[in-house]
Amino acid sequence: MLCVMEGDHMNINCNIQHALIWHKELYVGGGTHVYRLFVKYLKELGFNVITITTSYVLEKGDEEESKVIVVNKSLFRDEIIKLVTKLRPKIIVRISGPLLDRVIPPVLKKNTIIINYIHFPYDATIRLMESILRLKNISLIALVDDIAINLLRALLFKRESEMDRPSENSIILTNSNFTRYIVETVWGINAYTLYPTLLEESPKPLNYDAFANKVKNLIAMLGTYTIGKRYHFIPIVAKHLRNYGIVIMGSTPSQLNKLYYKTLSLINNMLNVRNILMLSNVDESVKKYILSRSVALLHLRFFEHFGIAILEGIKYGNIPLVHTSGGQYEICKNFFPHWCRFFASVNPNDIGIELSKILDELSSYTVDELYRGYVKAFDVLKRRFSFNTFKENLDSMIKSFLHEVM
Template identity: 30%
Template sequence: MYVAIIIRSLKVFGGGERNVISLIEALNRKLITPDILTEENVRYEEIETRYNKNVKFNLIKINTPNVKIFHFLKEIFFSNPILHSLEKYDFVYDFTNKPPLVFNSTKYLKYIYVLNDRRAARFSKATYFYILITKILSSIGIKKFRRIHPGIINITQSEYIQNEIEKSTGIKIPIIYPPVNLNEFYCNRNPNRSGIVSIGRFSREKNYFLQIEIAKKFPRVQFTFVGSVKNDAYFRKILKKIKLDSVQNITLLPNANFNQLKQVLCSSLIFLHTTIEEHFGLSTVEAVAAGCLPLVHNSGGQQEVVRFKEFRFNELDNAVEKLENMLDMPDDKKDDYRRLLKADIQKYDEINFQNKILAYLNF
């Protein structure tokens, strides 16, 4: 079987990239080596280091315009230049989160991360209008495919995004939750857990400045920020703010490998996630699997992952109050919550994602 996967990049090392790596692994088990159509080169060694996975694929690089306006247009219509080459595939998985393609194949799965990315839209007018245009085109695309190509499959990653799509299009599409290898994140019981860890690429929508403000309220508690650096300018802003505010209790681990990530998770008491209206919250699932107690923003897909209101906050003062309660919580109560949270995340186990997304290939 000839399979293609379209994704903008495999170098960001975020949730979407994890989905694709997990899919490649599942395809490899079926003796399928997919073609990856992407804008950036990536080495096998990089993927193995970050994800602890040894996968095989053929990378086909798509050229990106250097002029900003042309790049903007290509962002909206990312896959159009490769339309002519897609018809040769038996199945195409599209993880670009851009408006759907129109081509003759009826074996096409569009994995929709988000319809209206309000996380990023709050930071600039240009970003807001770009996301608005993408939302309109994506909504039209979903409706259009429903009418013209009923065999083409739309999938999303959470109830939160499912509801967003239904409000915009009137169509309720199925969910395949993102994958986490729960066993891989298992940690031996550690009664000496301490400190707070945060995981997520170093970008504005991850709200690291709020995390710095929280860290300033707890000078005796160690905070560790783990993430990939895609935006060097924003990462430098984080470093500058930490220095200007004389914050002594924050450690940064940029571009950490899997072993470094797991080591921090296994030794940390609390996982902090400050993104507002996160689409899902895959890193939260990883942290819970590792035994951390989560504190997340009370919005978006995080409400699905963390059902306990005592572990969700609305603003800075509320986060500080809840963090104080978590730090003072008796050990037996912490263990009770860990058990309940781990039971909740079983549905996100990687094998469920792989089985469901491969089922569309009709094995």
């Protein structure tokens, strides 16, 4: 159900247990994937789930996951307070946007669990630099590049500060140990790592025949068309991978994303790059088909918070190619070290050279050898990154709080 909140008029039954999710921008991407995990989890607990957002650009049918209330961006605080006052939800989950425990008055927090799910504290730029440099094997050039991009994003989007320190009475969840380290260092508070997972309880692997029929020189990329994903590196990287085709599948939820996509297309045409295919806003069936046919998933972002695309790539038999930084490196190194491949360079020309060597090495394996590696990776994926794992981990974090408020 999709509705637009106008004043105090809401057709919601207030006699049942409600859970409220605050997700500032509801569009296809990693944040919305986490949102769907929480919706599914809360619905299985028996809650009536209501989502409040300022931007809704999903496809038809997606709104059936929960009741979605679209509010004016400048009035969202007042509207959230009205909604909490009326419904008195037992659980409030923040996926993106300003932290709700600083918005909601203390009197309305009684008998309510507030969960702040933190993707990344973008606005902690200077202290973020100091914190990350304490980590091992971090390139200063890559770090400065990443921070510069985040500063540009902050200026272009006029991002509202998410750096208001969360209340110690809320549950702070992060999407990786990498993000948790930054949150705990910057804010000086305890946080828990809750890895995003696939939405399926029991995902199914590709069979041998489907795996063997993959296009041997096809590389996929997946993610929103945003500067942080570094798709602008691809024209230079692709020149080192002339024997490979690269298919980019990305969403364009905002005008800025659309501009970035059009600019990339123009650059590719100007440079006469012929081995890149850029697709925008593909549906699930197209994404599944391409990932089922490609052999590798290239993830160019440095210091990715997590990278749900990596799990999707592994699910369909792709070998992730990731940078040695951030959450994506953490996931690959800790869970899929035999399957993922890593590059450490930070400029596109050197990245292209590294990837060329990696792909040459992979081409030396037989289909049987690669399939055995895939089966092993999929087994880890199913055990550690299925929805059942997400549910069990979240249960262990909040069930004791639930007993207090139910």
